Amino acid sequence: MMLNTLTRCKPLLGTFIDVQLSGNKADDELITVSNNVFSEIERIHHLMSFHDPLSELSLLNQAMLKSCKLSHKLSPDFTQVLTLALELFNASKGYYDITVASKLVVDHQLPDHLQLANDSELLSRLGNSSNLSISNNTLMNTKPVLVDLGGIAKGFAVDSAIRMIPKSIQFTINAGGDMAMSHWQQASVSLKYAKRPSALKKVSMLASSVATSADYNQENNKENTQGVNSHIINPRQSDDVNRQIANHFKGCVSVFADTTMLADALTKVVVLLKPKAAKTILEQFNAKAVLLNRFGFKRQINT
Numbered sequence: 001m002m003l004n005t006l007t008r009c010k011p012l013l014g015t016f017i018d019v020q021l022s023g024n025k026a027d028d029e030l031i032t033v034s035n036n037v038f039s040e041i042e043r044i045h046h047l048m049s050f051h052d053p054l055s056e057l058s059l060l061n062q063a064m065l066k067s068c069k070l071s072h073k074l075s076p077d078f079t080q081v082l083t084l085a086l087e088l089f090n091a092s093k094g095y096y097d098i099t100v101a102s103k104l105v106v107d108h109q110l111p112d113h114l115q116l117a118n119d120s121e122l123l124s125r126l127g128n129s130s131n132l133s134i135s136n137n138t139l140m141n142t143k144p145v146l147v148d149l150g151g152i153a154k155g156f157a158v159d160s161a162i163r164m165i166p167k168s169i170q171f172t173i174n175a176g177g178d179m180a181m182s183h184w185q186q187a188s189v190s191l192k193y194a195k196r197p198s199a200l201k202k203v204s205m206l207a208s209s210v211a212t213s214a215d216y217n218q219e220n221n222k223e224n225t226q227g228v229n230s231h232i233i234n235p236r237q238s239d240d241v242n243r244q245i246a247n248h249f250k251g252c253v254s255v256f257a258d259t260t261m262l263a264d265a266l267t268k269v270v271v272l273l274k275p276k277a278a279k280t281i282l283e284q285f286n287a288k289a290v291l292l293n294r295f296g297f298k299r300q301i302n303t
Contacts, residue, residue, distance in 0.1 A: 006030035010038050013045050013154050015176030023169035036164040037173065041157045047077060048153035050101065053113045057149060061101075065114060065122065065144045072139045079137045081149055081156050081261065088265050089129040091281050095272045096265060097235035099128045101148035110148060128235060151268075154178050155211060155261035177212045180260045184208045193252045193292035201296050206256035206288045211263035213271055214252035234272050250294040257287040275301060 005022040019037050021030045049055045060072055074082065088096040104110040106117050116122065127143025134140075155178050162180055165171050170182045181187055184205040191212060193199050253270045257263040262285055270278045270289045279301050282289055289301040 004030060006034060008034050008038075012038065012041050013049075013157060013175060014051070015154075017041055017176075018172075018174040020172040021165070021169050022171075023166075025169065030169070033165055033169060037161040037171075040161045040164050041175070044077065044153065044157035044160055047075065048081065048149045048156075050110055050148045050150070057147065057153075058113060060139070061146050062114060064141045065116075065146065068142055068144060069140070072141075074134070074137050074139055076137065077156070077160070079134060081152055082132075082139065082147075083134055084261060084265065085149070085152060086129055086132060086134065088269065088281075091284060092269050092273065094128065094130070094235060096269050097129050098147050098149060098152070099126070099132075099145045100235045101146040102126055103235075104148060105146070114146075116146065151178065151211070151213075151264040152261055155209070155259070155264035158209070158260040175260075177214075178209075178260050178264050179211070180209045181205060182208070189254075191252055191254055191290070191292055193296050194250070194294045199294075199296065201292055201298065203254070203290055203298070206290075207258055207263075209258065209260040209263045210254055210256045211260060211267050212252050212254040213267035215250065251292050254290045254292075255282070255287055256289070257285065262287065270301070 003022060004025055004027065005020065006027065007018070007020045009016055009018045017038065019034050021033055023030065046052060047056045050057060052058060056075060056078055063070070063072055085096070085098045101110060102116060102123060105112050122144065125144055127141070127145050131143040131145055132139060132141055154175050158173050158175050158178055158180050161173060162171070172181045173179065179189065184207065187205045188202050189205055189210055190200045190202050192214065193201060253267050255263045255266040255270060257266060266282065266285065266287050266289070269281055270291070273281070278289065282301055291299045291301070
């Protein structure tokens with residue numbers, strides 16, 4: 001049987017998921033594998049979606065806002081994602097923090113299922129990831145917190161979907177900038193570094209997964225005075241400083257790592273930390289970063 005290729009696209013996780021499969025397989029076999037890939041991504045989405053008020057994440061948030069010093073049993077998938085998130089919080093000295101969800105809710109970037117935006121008293125009492133700990137698939141919180149897994153969950157969904165693909169099939173999965181590839185050693189990826197359609201730069205793949213964070217959609221905006229207006233938030237700074245990040249960070253940051261979940265999480269770390277500190281964390285997690293400014297000039301952080 002000759003090499004056969006199947007390409008499919010489906011809206012999930014608030015973006016479009018592109019899946020390409022190649023192998024010496026019949027069409028129906030590749031279609032079955034792609035269906036399994038999409039089903040797994042959708043399963044993770046329903047577990048960890050902030051937008052779904054009945055997801056495991058939303059129910060956990062509701063419990064953590066209502067009570068402190070109680071234990072919350074987690075699913076194995078949830079434990080894996082939260083464990084990495086807390087590890088990165090400690091490694092980055094708080095610059096990577098999944099509890100910035102309250103800022104995104106107040107800024108209308110996330111839905112306010114729990115009517116938090118107008119509860120100034122509760123907002124003033126919210127903690128951060130230092131108030132969370134995990135042991136034996138159980139999460140403990142010492143202060144009310146609100147968690148958004150966002151990109152790290154998207155990356156985990158891609159990694160989980162890979163397990164649905166037999167070793168005999170080559171694959172590329174692209175989930176809105178989070179990409180994993182089986183045959184990455186001789187491959188390249190086109191990175192978008194500015195809003196204009198031609199702002200693409202081809203870069204060699206440096207690991208099996210890559211994730212990109214960019215704020216070039218801000219490049220024509222006047223300074224925002226109403227909210228943060230950016231998905232890139234420094235949890236250690238005031239909203240005024242975050243507005244500056246939203247308006248002055250241009251271009252893109254791409255991180256190459258062994259898992260898509262790790263690559264996605266580390267993009268925020270590289271954006272917020274100074275190059276020397278970012279390099280230290282990249283080395284710790286065996287990752288590499290490529291930075292493109294809004295003119296397409298490239299800088300690589302080697303590890």
